Amino acid sequence: MSTVELRSDTFTKPTAGMLEAMMSAEVGDDMIGEDPTVNKLEARVADMLGKEAAVYACSGTQSNQMGVWANCERGDELLIDSTGHIANYESGAPAILSGVSCRQFQGEFGRLDVHHLENQIRRDDIHYAPTKLLCLENTTNLGGGRSYSLEQLERVCGWAHENHLRTHLDGARIFNACVSAGYDVADVARHFDSISICFSKGLGCPMGSILVGSKETIQKARRARKLMGGALRQAGIIAASALYALDHHVERLAEDHANAKRLAAGLSEISTVEIDLKAVETNLVFFNIDPSWGTAVDVEQRVAEKGVKLYSVGGTHKLRVCTHLNVTTEQIDQAIKVFQECLV
Ligand SMILES: Cc1ncc(COP(=O)(O)O)c(C=O)c1O
Incomplete structure (x- = not known):
């Protein structure tokens, strides 16, 4: 009898079609922006999400942390659900890499709403870390694979922006949310300053994630990727798997x-x-x-x-x-x- 691998969608292996696409990928030096396949992937995903730019990354942890880096200054704090991946499963990276502390709130199934966060933004006072960023997860992982409704995203991200916070989405499984809830990824993305998406989970790629946002945000994230050791050379071989997955593995x-x-x-x-x-x-x-x-x-x-x-x-x-x-x-x-x- 075959083994039934139910531990994680990270165990998926590339399909024959995906491997073929990878083998025939056109490549160049991505660290200096010359890999045509990476460039094609970044442009395609930015366009899908209705954003100006995107930057390819090695892993979801890396693209999330590039997002934290690009949205915050050292000493800031971010707000996140108590089950959030960024705060709990990324080796304490916000503190180590960006000098950012995480304040956690108990939401519902990993989802935060305005009533969890109201009055929680620290006033300008030397005692406090400035509250800078709201991080949400869609779908939630430890929260139970649940999706946000567009109404809730509009409400909670609207509240964040009205209060001068920036917003980051850990969209490791964003396409699971889109397929389940029946919404378009751009309708989710418009509520966020940065969005991280994983290709190596439900989409079945061997590795790779992407961070999407404005030109300015992505330029900062690109620098962070380099300093985190994640700027690659002929990454088109892997990026080709992501392009293939967008065509064949979303629906x-x-x-x-x-x-x-x-x-x-x-x-x-x-x-x-x-x-x-x-x-x-x-x-x-x-x-x-x-x-x-x-x-x-x-x-x-x-x-x-x-x-x-x-x-x-x-x-x-x-x-x-x-x-x-x-x-x-x-x-x-x-x-x-x-x-x-x-x-x-
Ligand atoms: C919600 C969520 N965000 C981020 C990540 C990190 O992705 P990676 O393992 O590629 O670093 C994971 C991984 O399981 C995840 O479930």
């Missing part, structure tokens, strides 16, 4: 979402599993194991013996499964069977 995200719902429905029939089916919107499914059965790590080990891989996350009884390009509906049914056998 199909709906299949991953359907598989996630199918898996969640199967899990909900197991008596030791606690799951909220209404919370499953995209390709991430979170559930809890009844403590009388064991811990999340026990689940991880038991199902791995039967070829199903998933992650235990944030606490002793919480687990995450993630559907993606390399998981078929048959494998979802195989995984449900394994869960049924193991978790009784």
